[in-house]
Amino acid sequence: MSSDYNYDTDAQFFPFFVLTVTSLITLPLTYSLLRAPSSQVASSSKASQITSTYQPDNVDIIDSQRAKQKRKDLHLKSILTAAVGWSIMAYMVYLMVVTARSVPEIWNPYDILDISMSAQEKDINRRYRKLSLTMHPDKREPNAALNETAESVNNQWVEIVKAYKALTDEEVRNNYIMYGNPDGKQSTSFGIALPQFIVAEGSGKYVLLIYGALLGIGLPWLVGSWWYGMRNQTKEKILVTSAGNMFREYSPNMDGGDVVAAISSATEFKDILSGTKADAGLGKLENKLRSSEACNTAMLSKDKKKLVNTEDPERRKTLALLWAYLARVPLDDANLEAEKFELAPTAQRLSEAFTSIALAHGFTAPVFASWRFAQSITQAVSPGKDGAPLLQLPHFTITIVDEIRRNSKQRKHMTVQSFMALPPEQRQALAQAAGLTNDRLRAAESVARQLPLLKVEKAFFKVQGEKYIIPSSLVQLVVKARFIPPGTTQIPPVNEKDLLDIDPADGDIKAQKIEPEENPVPLAYAPYFARDRAPRWHVFLGDNRQGRIAVPPFTFAAFDKKPFDPETGKPTFEVVTLKMQFQAPPQVGEYKFTMHLVCDSYVGFDFKQEVVLNIEDASKGLEVDSDDDISEPDEGEFLILSFP
Template sequence: MSTDYSYDDQGQFFPFFFVTVAGLVTLPITYSLLRPSKDLENTAPRIQTVYQPKDADLVEGQRRKQKRRELKLKRMITAAIGWLTIAYMIYLMAVTTRSMPKLWDPYDILGVSRSSTEKQINSRYRKLSLTMHPDKARPDLSRNETTETINDRWVDIIKAHKALTDEDVRNNYIQYGNPDGKQSTSFGIALPKFLISEGNGKYVLLVYGSLLGVLLPYLVGKWWYGSQKVTKEKALISSAGNLFKEYNERTDAGGVVAALSSGMEYHEVFKGAKADSGTGKIESRVLSGGILSEKDRQKLEEMDDATRRKVLGLLWAYLGRIDLSDTTLNEEKYEVAPIALALNEAYISISLAFATSSPVLAAYHTSQNLIQALPPNAPPLLQLPYMTRPIIKAIEGDDQRTHMTIQRFMNTPEEQRLTLATKAGLDSGQYETAVSVAKQLPRLVVEKAFFKVTGERYILPSSLVQLVIKARFIPPGMDRVAPVANQHDLEDEDPEEGDLDAIHGRRKVIRDAQGKKTGVEPEQKPVQPPLAYAPYYPRDHSPRWHAFLADARQNKIAVPPFTFTTFDKPIFDETTRKPTYNVQTLKMQFQAPPHAGKYPFQVHLICDSYIGFDDVRNIALEVDEAAKAEESRVEEDEISEPEDDTIAGQMSSLRSGKVLANDDSSGSDTEGDEVGSETDTDTDTDEE
């Protein structure tokens, strides 16, 4: 069988080809555009407030700018072009189907079924000859028939009859679709005629060379380079290198801010004349703002790189909420904050590689500063609406050695708190707004923290240990918060053997205050806390809680941080919006030290979005010798000895060194006789 390649001059096949290619590109792009976003920032609730900061329009402008970037305009245009192409090709397919000539079919010409016998075909032919023969048929003028049309139709009838009355011809038509048998395969190539015309072959080579030799390598290289030039924290590799050079074990939050100004991402934002324009104005405002320590001031003044110096000034202006009296500079001030927060994630990863606690804590606190737009050591009350430094100073008084936290302010009796705020300069509406926001902040309070090994009473050397943290969300200012009523909520019950749903945390046993099982919790969707209340941060940010173990004596991190973004129980009631005070369970697993002993640690639970909500407490990990656990197991076996005919009994006997005999044992050895006699005695007892 031969193969024939020809130009598809009828246009029968190229629409199918284009629909297939366009579908392969358009469908995935459309799915990526229409798929609901699973980002935490797009699924979390919001803290309700009417407060708008002074630069709310600039902050909102930056948010809209970011949303425009996330619209993925190129993908939308590509999807639109793809669907238009598919629609047009489908239209061409429909037109082609209507205009295409019908295939020659002898059965259709004679009007018989494909299962007709030769006798039936001959009978049908004779009937047609009575009406369709040219000597008997007359042209139908209403159908525009002519004598030539009648003759052609009769010729087709004769050919069809001959094709079906010969057995070999009929079999060929049934098997191969053609009376002449198997035919050569013809492929229609849908290319413009000028490309396949004689002498134009070079254009075909040019097209294929451009596609395969230029465009395809360019697209693959661009994708590969784009994926390799950033870290998993989405920071440029060059920026990570600069942050590594800036790392210092004795750094503080101010030092972290200076390190973040070294990112190469800023050079993409500040190009050309924007690289150093307005730097002098920024520095004069920042240096006179009273927010810099002497070390931070010296770092800014000694900066050599023009772009980095401007960025560092903008970062301090953002953290100090300093008005730069210039719309462009104020916009740039808010533009650098999200970049700095992304770089801070990379700086945390670098710091964790050195396992020193101080820089990690400084970086986490810098994250809080960036989200709340506050410099290091700023009054935590500045996180609330309408709170300013003069107002806070009046509330704190002159005898305060440390700044008042939001918790302390909200724990002050209502009348005294209102009096303090009113005298400081807040009116009743502003005061109510500040208090309302404070009561919605997701402050996570640790109720209990302990170590355990699943299924074991003791923690042995090198075993897999879980640090279990039981905590509740108690917003500041919540009055009469009762202690945990059901103490079993503060325990961590091991799942039953074989219960895969419980093992994987998909459900949990419910017990009452007396420890009696009352039911099983159904599987619940993870619960998100509300988005961070950060009116000056030009992005939506979902709070994250980081828990890690540190050795305070050596200033080292013993267990790297575990990050928690969702929780297993509702935080606020959906209808009343009041706190539920549910006990949340946080777990982090690590390997116990290789030697027995008592190991003191500090548990750090840090929220990356709020200042003053950190929880630090001491805890000791007791690792026991393996012999102690074995002795305890033996004592338990002696207290509760299982029956010998059970699997538990046989396992217990193996651990204790006994050998069980079968019931039909002949008692050939001493130990066997002894065990056999015991078995006989038990049997006699049973018979009695």
């Protein structure tokens, strides 16, 4: 038995082959691109920006790094690959539609003899004798008008004889039944979905070699890399090895410097500082840190020891660059400056993963340290207690804020809101004494009046549709707040109706299904951070006595009312509602918590307040007066917490 290789000479089936191979790459890639974006990216795409003409030093380097980060976020290479893949697939579908396909004819003796399949043997013999009188080569002359030749006439008669024997001769009939051919078993035929012109003139073996490499090596490697990359990352989109390294760095009593050291252990930084960048300029960098007064103030002695004792050159350089960024140390080297600003967005993303690690342990100190590091890395401010919130304003330098603290005779640096709360004359006097001109002060005040400071107006616990909070019920902590930027004047009073949280009527299914609007705040004002960042607010309940988190945080990046007018950028003073739902304790009693409201993008905008949750006996839930409206309970029945 021989083998016969048949090529797709008319390219009838080649599009099917190309479509299949292309879809194996394009479909998984498209799925990864179309997965729901994170809230951070989604909010960034809708949010406006805080207006300012201020440009920091090395603005060209920061802008180039910001453009680089945007390209990373957009996954341009993946999008381009997916677009090419879909274009090829569309073209292959077009070829499949317009290409005429020839279907191979099945050898059928009944069709050749032109008789029905129910014909008896005598009918077959009669038909054969009749055809022999007209179709036999000795009795038939080729018709030139029909392009007939002696060979074609002879071939037609051979087919007639084969058909006759297939229906009358037992051996030939068995061959036809078993193999579909009166001559018995035929040679094996292999179809190759390649047009013949590709493999013409002896190039076939090379083309087949390329196909073998693509299908046997390239495609498995590509799919394997994609799958391994998916499995090699956590849900926070960081490498599993980085999560393991940071987990080993965790301790229950961490501060901002400890978080900096923990995040420097991530493998992602090795990709940024790979090759010749690993330890290039490390000596110069460390000399700059040692000679910087701001860095010496920002770093505690234990932080300096960690830097000195780090042996891995890549991690040591990462740690030094992070401290140089946080302390705003000028490095006088374009390459080092570019690396300094490039590391910050990666460090911020890793801080979110470290927050998840800290939340899993439940201690409040590491969680706060992680969030404060996120604030510091966004604003390029030291994460320690000596971090100066006023550095978030344009034109404010470390020297200026130190002078303001000294002249104001305060132990700690002033927050933006406390500085803006001063009388204008006192602000101007402090700024001038510190070396800040009036024009620059006005530019800083303009930015301060656009910052999204969330002021809590009222908070209370409730159970939807019920008057009392009983054990193990689903409790909501409802927070009513307004965005009032620092230094804002002529603030309208709060409408008391806006501080209520009225439940929809029991039968109003339509009202119950209405989803609240999502209105983002402006992107974080962070001129040193080489990436657009949407601020987020975290609300959680803590137990100060044990130093642990009682109710895990709920995160808010958008709100049910518009915090700022999209056209003017001014605050609307609308009351926004934040809700977090959790299960009440199983025992009756009074439970004291600390409610924390933390913004992850601005330093000094955090808020905390002691709150008390009263759990009543379950029998009280059955004491319902017929005149009471259960779906709209009176506020007096809840624990109401008002904040000045």
